[in-house]
C-alpha cells in the first residue's frame with residue numbers, strides 16, 4: 498500500500514434480496530474494521546435506501562452506475578442528483594461488465610464521470626484489459642486509452658479513485674499476482690505523472706479488483722502502488738469483506 502488512505506469498495510453487482518442484504522448489513526455493522534481505511538459498498542440501486550437507513554455511517558455508499566447528466570426524460574436511468582438524495586457519496590463508472598456486456602464506450606463513461614464529479618460525488622473509475630489484450634501485449638495500451646478518456650473528460654482528479662480490474666480476473670477466481678497488479682498500478686501512476694501532473698499521480702489512489710478474497714488480499718496489499726481493492730463476490734460475505742478491509746499493511 499502507498500501513502501494515501503487505503504480504500505476498499507464492495508461491489509454487490511446485481512445480487513441480493515431485502516433479506517440477504519439485511520443479514521449482510523448486520524454482519525458489516527458488527528465487524529471490527531481498521532480505522533485507517535475508507536470503506537464503501539455499492540448495493541443495487543433498489544436497495545440503496547435500505548442500506549443507507551440501516552448500515553453504520555462508518556461505511557459510505559456507492560452506486561454501480563449513473564446517468565450522464567441531469568435527470569429528466571431518460572427512461573430507466575438514475576441521475577447523480579437522485580443518488581445524492583439517497584445519501585450516496587460515490588459511483589462506480591466504467592466497470593468492465595458495463596463496458597463489455599452493456600456496451601458502454603469511453604466517451605459515454607467519461608461524460609458520466611464528469612457529471613457525477615460536478616454533483617460532488619466521488620468516482621471509482623474502472624479500467625482494465627481483456628485476456629486476449631493481455632496475451633497480445635496490449636495491457637498498457639488499453640489501460641492508458643481508458644485512462645486518457647477519463648483524463649480528457651474530468652476537470653479534476655480530487656474525488657477520483659482508479660480501479661485497475663483486469664477483465665480476466667473479474668469473477669473468475671483467477672486473481673492477478675501481486676507482481677502483475679503492481680506492474681500495471683506503477684504504469685498507471687507513471688502515466689498520470691506524465692499526462693496529468695506529478696501531484697495527481699502521487700495522491701490518486703489506485704485500487705485493484707479481480708477475484709480479491711480473504712486469502713489473497715494481504716499479499717496484494719503489501720505492494721507499493723496498490724492502495725486498496727474493489728471487491729465483487731467476496732464483498733457479499735460480511736466477515737470475509739472485513740478481513741479484506743483489515744489486510745491493509
Ligand code: PEP
Pocket residue numbers: 508662666667668669670706707708709727728729730731
Ligand atoms: C468487480 O466486480 O469489481 C470484481 C472485482 O469482482 P470479483 O471480486 O468477484 O472478481
